[in-house]
Amino acid sequence: MSATRIDCDICIVGGGPAGLSAALAAAKAGATVHLLDLFERPGGQYFMQPAAGAHGPARRQIAAGGRLIAAARAAGVTVHENAEVFGAYADPVIYARVGESALTLRPKAVVIATGAHDRVAPFPGWTLPGVMTPGAGQRLAKLHGTLPGRRVVLAGCGPFLMVVAGQLRAAGCDVLRVVEATPSPRALLAGIARHPARWGEALRLLTPVAPLAGRFRFGAVVTAAAGDDHVRSVTIARLGADGLPDERARETIADVDALLVGHGFRPSIEVPRLLGCAIDFDQDAGGHHLRIDRATGATSVPGIFAAGEVTGVAGARPALAAGTIAGLAAARHAGFAAGKGDERALARALDFALMLRRAYRVPYRALGRLPRPETVLCRCEEIDAATVAAAHADGARDAAGIKLWTRAGMGPCQGRGCGFGLGLQLAETAGLDPAAFGANPSRFPARPVPLSVVADALAAGEDGA
Amino acid sequence: MSDITIDGETVAATAGDNLGALLHRLGDARLRATLSGAPRGLFCGMGTCFDCVVLVDGKPARACLTAIRPGMVVERQGGQP
Ligand SMILES: Cc1cc2nc3c(=O)[nH]c(=O)nc-3n(C[C@H](O)[C@H](O)[C@H](O)COP(=O)(O)OP(=O)(O)OC[C@H]3O[C@@H](n4cnc5c(N)ncnc54)[C@H](O)[C@@H]3O)c2cc1C
Numbered sequence: 001m002s003a004t005r006i007d008c009d010i011c012i013v014g015g016g017p018a019g020l021s022a023a024l025a026a027a028k029a030g031a032t033v034h035l036l037d038l039f040e041r042p043g044g045q046y047f048m049q050p051a052a053g054a055h056g057p058a059r060r061q062i063a064a065g066g067r068l069i070a071a072a073r074a075a076g077v078t079v080h081e082n083a084e085v086f087g088a089y090a091d092p093v094i095y096a097r098v099g100e101s102a103l104t105l106r107p108k109a110v111v112i113a114t115g116a117h118d119r120v121a122p123f124p125g126w127t128l129p130g131v132m133t134p135g136a137g138q139r140l141a142k143l144h145g146t147l148p149g150r151r152v153v154l155a156g157c158g159p160f161l162m163v164v165a166g167q168l169r170a171a172g173c174d175v176l177r178v179v180e181a182t183p184s185p186r187a188l189l190a191g192i193a194r195h196p197a198r199w200g201e202a203l204r205l206l207t208p209v210a211p212l213a214g215r216f217r218f219g220a221v222v223t224a225a226a227g228d229d230h231v232r233s234v235t236i237a238r239l240g241a242d243g244l245p246d247e248r249a250r251e252t253i254a255d256v257d258a259l260l261v262g263h264g265f266r267p268s269i270e271v272p273r274l275l276g277c278a279i280d281f282d283q284d285a286g287g288h289h290l291r292i293d294r295a296t297g298a299t300s301v302p303g304i305f306a307a308g309e310v311t312g313v314a315g316a317r318p319a320l321a322a323g324t325i326a327g328l329a330a331a332r333h334a335g336f337a338a339g340k341g342d343e344r345a346l347a348r349a350l351d352f353a354l355m356l357r358r359a360y361r362v363p364y365r366a367l368g369r370l371p372r373p374e375t376v377l378c379r380c381e382e383i384d385a386a387t388v389a390a391a392h393a394d395g396a397r398d399a400a401g402i403k404l405w406t407r408a409g410m411g412p413c414q415g416r417g418c419g420f421g422l423g424l425q426l427a428e429t430a431g432l433d434p435a436a437f438g439a440n441p442s443r444f445p446a447r448p449v450p451l452s453v454v455a456d457a458l459a460a461g462e463d464g465a
Numbered sequence: 466m467s468d469i470t471i472d473g474e475t476v477a478a479t480a481g482d483n484l485g486a487l488l489h490r491l492g493d494a495r496l497r498a499t500l501s502g503a504p505r506g507l508f509c510g511m512g513t514c515f516d517c518v519v520l521v522d523g524k525p526a527r528a529c530l531t532a533i534r535p536g537m538v539v540e541r542q543g544g545q546p
């Protein structure tokens with residue numbers, strides 16, 4: 001039995017740009033701050049820290065993240081690495097697992113900064129080894145010095161595809177195609193032109209992918225991946241005027257050994273859902289995300305604040321600005337005299353994020369049409385599209401119903417992988433509104449954890465423990 | 466270099482390196498098979514999807530979140546319930 005209990009002013013869940021800036025702001029205001037992050041080193045996605053330090057094409061970004069982490073530690077923030085939060089109650093109490101040990105926090109206020117994960121819609125062949133998310137390809141190359149494959153196709157929608165294409169090319173991959181669903185880059189380039197303050201950043205993004213310009217296919221989607229026990233070929237199709245794949249405008253790419261596909265990101269809302277925090281739905285903000293007051297980061301639950309991608313996907317700059325605002329508000333809640341943060345900086349950063357969102361067109365309709373009856377929609381439980389369609393015919397109308405009927409969404413990932421695809425599929429084939437389809441209900445524990453760790457964590461959290 | 470065991474075979478590995486990345490290289494992206502026998506590899510690479518769950522020293526663990534320790538015993542099958 002091993003459990004650590006910490007009583008403190010503020011607990012931050014997630015150590016990306018949002019969580020780190022919240023922690024720094026709260027600690028500077030005088031609060032005792034504990035930050036929990038799942039990964040080996042803090043930084044989250046944007047500020048991920050390779051063991052080798054700031055080298056390679058992303059060195060500026062890595063170095064900036066390193067400085068933020070160092071500043072937070074210097075201000076007194078305690079960072080718990082490899083700490084996965086699996087439970088939470090609005091008392092508030094936060095339960096985490098660190099290896100085989102339990103860590104329980106009883107803070108006065110909480111900042112949720114759990115970020116987002118890649119959003120992937122199912123298609124025939126998407127479970128084959130070698131088919132991964134762009135985020136997985138990025139981590140392999142950037143953190144682990146491993147190529148996802150030698151001959152790589154990137155596909156999906158959003159600026160992240162360009163980021164990863166540039167990084168993989170620099171790492172030595174042959175990037176065969178970048179299949180971007182948006183019809184053309186015109187809206188993106190025009191949008192960047194209207195934001196001179198971001199030109200330097202845009203240049204650093206576009207320069208590494210410029211040599212790949214001829215490899216881009218705009219207005220197209222991957223319709224299938226094929227191979228025996230490994231992806232070998234990828235079929236793409238142009239999107240027609242009706243927004244659906246035009247089967248006559250197909251191309252098959254051969255000799256592929258990795259396909260990285262993602263259509264933006266989905267906010268990671270399981271932990272705050274356990275706290276009872278209200279959510280909103282906006283497909284272009286990643287789907288379900290936490291409802292907050294932008295001026296303070298306050299969620300619908302008193303004492304629980306949030307910042308960053310978990311409140312709607314917008315990128316690193318808004319996450320940094322919103323993190324400061326939420327950290328200060330949490331400190332005020334815990335009784336410290338703290339300022340309010342720069343709401344105008346947040347508004348400017350969100351403005352650019354909105355431009356980016358509008359410049360890209362996720363082909364939701366087309367994606368909902370890709371699965372065939374035998375295509376697996378829920379990777380954990382191996383539930384196929386035919387089974388989901390049958391459950392709908394029997395009366396299942398939302399994520400909770402489909403889960404009860406079919407087990408789709410009941411596996412260890414708790415619907416984080418399949419929720420997007422299930423919603424799209426039922427929107428397209430049965431006319432269900434993805435907002436009304438709802439989010440997979442969170443259950444405790446939010447991650448698979450040994451029972452002994454759960455028991456230790458709960459015992460440590462009891463009053464007088 | 467430090468030795469670890471993967472499915473009964475000794476493999477030279479570097480302590481602290483990522484187990485998921487090692488299995489990705491060794492298996493040419495193939496990592497395990499599902500209950501139905503379908504092959505799977507890394508998918509999310511960041512602890513979200515659980516496609517990479519293997520047994521590490523007899524306990525289920527996501528390979529993509531696991532740092533290699535000397536003497537570690539890895540079984541690719543059996544990590545999923
Ligand atoms: C895979 C991926 C790659 C990305 N790469 C880029 C990029 O290269 N460039 C770019 O501009 N933007 C990138 N983004 C967008 C990115 O979301 C933002 O730029 C920025 O990192 C958001 O900051 P954040 O703090 O909100 O979330 P994140 O940076 O995602 O940080 C969230 C942190 O919370 C942790 N966490 C989540 N759940 C738990 C839990 N239950 N217990 C403990 N810790 C938890 C995560 O491990 C993570 O470290 C990426 C997003 C994703 C999903």
Ligand code: FES
Nearest residue numbers: 508510514515529
């Ligand atoms: S690859 Fe998804 S959890 Fe490891």
